[in-house]
Amino acid sequence: GESVGLHLPTLSVQEGDNSIINCAYSNSASDYFIWYKQESGKGPQFIIDIRSNMDKRQGQRVTVLLNKTVKHLSLQIAATQPGDSAVYFCAENISGGGADGLTFGKGTHLIIQP
Amino acid sequence: AAGVIQSPRHLIKEKRETATLKCYPIPRHDTVYWYQQGPGQDPQFLISFYEKMQSDKGSIPDRFSAQQFSDYHSELNMSSLELGDSALYFCASSFFQDRGDYEQYFGPGTRLTVT
Numbered sequence: 001g002e003s004v005g006l007h008l009p010t011l012s013v014q015e016g017d018n019s020i021i022n023c024a025y026s027n028s029a030s031d032y033f034i035w036y037k038q039e040s041g042k043g044p045q046f047i048i049d050i051r052s053n054m055d056k057r058q059g060q061r062v063t064v065l066l067n068k069t070v071k072h073l074s075l076q077i078a079a080t081q082p083g084d085s086a087v088y089f090c091a092e093n094i095s096g097g098g099a100d101g102l103t104f105g106k107g108t109h110l111i112i113q114p
Numbered sequence: 115a116a117g118v119i120q121s122p123r124h125l126i127k128e129k130r131e132t133a134t135l136k137c138y139p140i141p142r143h144d145t146v147y148w149y150q151q152g153p154g155q156d157p158q159f160l161i162s163f164y165e166k167m168q169s170d171k172g173s174i175p176d177r178f179s180a181q182q183f184s185d186y187h188s189e190l191n192m193s194s195l196e197l198g199d200s201a202l203y204f205c206a207s208s209f210f211q212d213r214g215d216y217e218q219y220f221g222p223g224t225r226l227t228v229t
Binding site: 032034036041042043044045046049089093098099100101102103104105106107 | 118145147149156157158159160161162163164169170172204206208210216217218219220221222223
């Protein structure tokens with residue numbers, strides 16, 4: 001499954017399929033991007049990050065792609081599992097400072113169907 | 115591994131009352147951040163502190179203030195509470211001196227309900 005456009009509130013995928021969650025960020029000067037996973041009633045949990053001098057980074061079952069030309073970020077989750085059900089947020093560090101706040105995008109609710 | 119601790123986890127206040135939320139960062143972390151998340155909304159950055167000094171300021175209302183203490187814990191003080199202040203309040207921490215890592219670790223949040 002794949003989310004399209006600037007924001008898709010809900011993405012439903014079959015268990016075992018790959019998921020792609022998209023995010024458009026706002027500031028071309030942003031140099032650091034993070035994907036967070038948030039389960040109901042819990043705090044955001046770090047998934048993976050990427051710096052602006054990279055266009056791809058891989059983790060365990062996750063890959064983040066960064067396209068600076070169109071200011072687009074995507075999170076790919078391989079072989080989705082029931083535990084992947086959550087809201088996923090992209091976040092950017094606009095000001096470039098390590099102690100500065102993050103700007104979050106609108107979340108995408110990922111639903112895993114059996 | 116130790117995580118960010120927030121207290122209380124739940125808080126119910128009436129309009130015009132005050133509230134104080136506390137945050138204890140991960141040991142060795144020197145930077146704390148506060149975020150507000152309304153129902154169905156994305157987290158909104160309020161304010162951050164590095165080494166007890168305010169570092170960055172977001173959309174924090176004038177009715178709110180915060181500080182970081184010598185033991186690096188932080189408190190968010192909220193006065194003249196309004197119904198619209200009902201939200202989840204998250205604290206996050208990071209180790210700023212590790213300049214290659216901006217990762218912010220979030221706590222479980224405090225759910226504030228204003229009635």
